[in-house]
Amino acid sequence: MTEHKGVLIIGEIIEENLAAVTLELLGCGRTLADKLGERLSGLLMGSDTRPHASKAIAYGADKIYIMEDPLLEDYQSDLYLAAVEKMVRRVMPKIVLMGQTPMGRDLAPRLGFRMHAAVLMDCVELDIDTQTGRLLQVRPVYGGNARAVFTSETRPQMATVRSKAMSPLERNSSRKGDIIEIKPEIDPSAMRTKLLEKVKEEVAGIKIEDAAILVTGGRGIGGPEGFEQLEDLAGLLKGAVGATRPVVDSGWCPTSRQIGLTGKVVAPDLYIAVALSGSSQHMAGCSGAKHIVAINSDPQANIFREASFGIVGDWKKALPSFIEKVRELLKE
Amino acid sequence: MELIVCLKQILDPEAPPDSYTIDQEANRIFLPPEIAPVISTFDETALEAALRLKDTHGGRITALSMGNKFVSDVIKKALAVGADELILLEDVSFEGGDAWSTAYALAEAIKKIGRYDIIFCGRQAADWDSGLVGAGIAELLGLPSVTLAKKVDITDKTVTVERVAGDGFEIVKVPIPCLITVSNELGELRLVRLKGVRRAEKIQPTVWKPEDIGADPSRIGSRGRLTTLHKLFKPVKETQCEIIEGEDVAEAAVNLTLRLREAKLL
């Protein structure tokens, strides 16, 4: 049996850029590889991947494999599964990491079952056990009400990693690494599940995952009209508006605004939480915020256990004067 | 059309965070007994997806659940909203498993059921939040799959799925038989009606033991695990919230902006 060695990350190119989570995977993969005294490699698929491969090296990889084929331009379950399986069997890494993204959520479980190797999803901490050399995988469970430390009994040890849970390294363009082209040898007839079209729900302004300031509204806002006030505030602060799940489920905001376990993960400097209770599943998406400010009429609401500043009261009374004063302060 | 929906009975995931307690020795999590278990939210949505297909195309829905200590009122909800049959894999030896042992047992049960066009699962169980079992069943049965569905339609033998993805959705086609995992965007499970409750009363769930599905004892429950759980704990929170006061809420809001400015956050 061949020995498993090194760390392999499966990267993603989104809108002609290496995904933020891929840079985070490279950062954490680098740390793990160094602890093992082994190498960090990565896989990029699509077309025109070379510039991204160089960038991935600058962010920590020793070796980037590229697989180019027009059919790999977008994520296609069956084709990606075949390509990644082939890569993993060839590299025989100790550890395989992917992002907890729409791709990772689909691909990692299938890859795990196909290779009879356990995968732990949505990890927020990864470390090497110094005694056994095994990968310690920490993931929130019960909607974030608890955390669990796992190890896998199979090889390779596979995990998906939550966005913004890990930090990328500083870019170092003088880092040296190899770029190796692999023929994907795609068999289009293997494609049973077929992506036909991607429909974008355009959101005006800054994307919530990129905003330094977020104003997030919950069910207590009561309807879509209230969100106009949140938009005003976000506009003043050059931030964006986020939402909890009930808000999205009620159609007051598009799905792309949902923050939480089953929505997006954000880590702004300032998170203004208005009329939301601070459920564990919501906090799963924003607990990385540097400062949380809460406005809620219920002093017992869980959000006050998460926030550093808060006011207890009706948002309808609080927000107009808050917005007015912010406008005044920003003029000074 | 033959539809199978996999359901899991779980602790109520929306119970208040401080009502959870952890037994550190056993690595288990508990809720007080007065908080009743529920069907995992996304599994309910999966059931709704199947019911909508049945509404338009007809067919049969088999609800399938693995566990131990089922609460009859909870799990029989599947029948009350319109599932035609309920199969329970109920045995102590199914306990203590992970996604690998669970997907194996469910896949063996589905083989025994034999006929299926679409198998529905929730996008993830709302307790362990992994989202592995659906993909596992598909892989073990050699079926194509689509995850994170928010809309499911079928024409001829092709299923069209809208799949939640980032800033929008994808339109994906897949032939039957296939497995689809469903996300909350599809919409909530319909309400239980009295007629449905009466109907459910007349249907006895079928209980299958490991031998009934020909399961390899080394692949189910805790013996079939591929992962080890070392520690389960509550994350510690250190934040102290500073409540900003004022004559009234409006003034408190003004004071809050001043405090934020002082803290250099505005």
Ligand SMILES: Cc1cc2nc3c(=O)[nH]c(=O)nc-3n(C[C@H](O)[C@H](O)[C@H](O)COP(=O)(O)OP(=O)(O)OC[C@H]3O[C@@H](n4cnc5c(N)ncnc54)[C@H](O)[C@@H]3O)c2cc1C
């Ligand atoms: C598996 C799973 C995954 C989930 N994923 C997510 C997710 O990704 N994101 C997410 O957000 N949720 C998610 N949820 C749902 C989550 O459990 C909560 O139900 C949800 O976050 C609650 O949203 P909320 O805070 O807006 O509503 P509520 O909990 O109803 O809170 C509303 C708050 O508004 C306050 N309020 C009401 N009126 C006013 C007023 N006039 N002025 C001031 N305050 C007022 C109330 O005091 C209350 O605290 C998930 C649930 C499960 C089970």
